[in-house]
Amino acid sequence: MESLRKYFSHGAVGLIFGQTIGLFISTLFMGIKIMPILVFTVAWSIFGFYTGLLWNKGLKFGAIGIISGTLGGLIWYYLINPPSSIWGFGFILPGFLFGLFSLISAILINKINIKNAILFIGIAFSGIIISILLNYSSTLKDKFTGVMPPLIGFFSFLTSMITLGGLICIGLYYILGSSSANENRLKNTFTKLGKIVSVIWILFMFAFALGASHDAGYFIKKVNEPEFFVVVDAGEIDRYPYFAKAINDIEKGRIIEYSGAVPREEWRALMTLLDDQKKCRSIGKGNCFVKINNSFYEISFWTA
Structure with a gap:
């Protein structure tokens, strides 16, 4: 033993x-x-x-x-x-x-x-x-x-x-x-x-x-067109300033991917918005695919 x-x-x-x-x-x-x-x-x-x-x-x-x-x-x-x-x-x-x-x-x-x-x-x-x-x-x-x-x-x-x-x-x-x-x-x-x-x-x-507090954040990257995705109006993302800035930085080539903490209120509000869509979740794996303008993004929500 x-x-x-x-x-x-x-x-x-x-x-x-x-x-x-x-x-x-x-x-x-x-x-x-x-x-x-x-x-x-x-x-x-x-x-x-x-x-x-x-x-x-x-x-x-x-x-x-x-x-x-x-x-x-x-x-x-x-x-x-x-x-x-x-x-x-x-x-x-x-x-x-x-x-x-x-x-x-x-x-x-x-x-x-x-x-x-x-x-x-x-x-x-x-x-x-x-x-x-x-x-x-x-x-x-x-x-x-x-x-x-x-x-x-x-x-x-x-x-x-x-x-x-x-x-x-x-x-x-x-x-x-x-x-x-x-x-x-x-x-x-x-x-x-x-x-x-x-x-x-x-x-x-x-x-x-x-x-630690109950931190929350996004991981965002640009992807090719997926099978399932949610269409998000470009003007609507302004309600989520951290998310909007990450998308803007990726679009302008400042970063390849975004990973960072965000206010809990914004995190939950965006997740709720996407969760209301039937095609948000990718086979239950916890990531969402969204279309903004003519680009597609994968968004993962994390907590610590």
């Missing part, structure tokens, strides 16, 4: 470590189209390398993480077409791919039997299901006010990352066996760094959640 706790904690730290670096990257490349894909790639490559070091297979599992993160980002961003947020479910898809590719890798080198395969699938993919349910709980935050919404968002995301990373790592234990006893400076340094960064991130985000 002590061994399982060790693997679970390493997997949890590895994923939090990777996500922290990935989210930091997102602040450097905000507004760049490939930003979500880059974030997934960085996050899961670090997770793969971190957990792989337990078995002295850091490069191998780092490569699996790069493939899983990149492919997951491409699928999520271009095929599934979610709201343009890197939080939540977007991080879980690469986890599914990481588990799948790890299993295939073990099968190819004959390092697995039927019993261990079933255990791996059950453990690793239960982490994915649990993480999906935990992320869904973040939708409850709009039912509260004050400090509760950011706290709910923080704890649901943190718990899902701990569960997903921890159970995937336990799954790897069942297909790879006990980790190598060989210690080296890289392994010790990288695992210690992961723990330090993870603790700092948790404390920082918790403090931020405690001090």
Whole structure:
């Protein structure tokens, strides 16, 4: 049991470590189209390398993480077409791919039997299901006010990352066996760094959640003509000054995309306006497509 706790904690730290670096990257490349894909790639490559070091297979599992993160980002961003947020479910898809590719890798080198395969699938993919349910709980935050919404968002995301990373790592234990006893400076340094960064991130985000109000904002980008959209009169958008300025800046080429906080009153008023339209939501994924003059825009509403 002590061994399982060790693997679970390493997997949890590895994923939090990777996500922290990935989210930091997102602040450097905000507004760049490939930003979500880059974030997934960085996050899961670090997770793969971190957990792989337990078995002295850091490069191998780092490569699996790069493939899983990149492919997951491409699928999520271009095929599934979610709201343009890197939080939540977007991080879980690469986890599914990481588990799948790890299993295939073990099968190819004959390092697995039927019993261990079933255990791996059950453990690793239960982490994915649990993480999906935990992320869904973040939708409850709009039912509260004050400090509760950011706290709910923080704890649901943190718990899902701990569960997903921890159970995937336990799954790897069942297909790879006990980790190598060989210690080296890289392994010790990288695992210690992961723990330090993870603790700092948790404390920082918790403090931020405690001090945060129920912020709200838009993510807006120009798109080609979608299948479903709402026609918004150009004069009507003047009622929403933050939204109008973002559209104007995009049209004039000052920015590629807009992401920022807005007054809660404007946020809710615009969402209510668009929600009244039958064709606003894109297959329930939380993003709206609107036509203003002859241009089309995708609008995602976010809260913190």
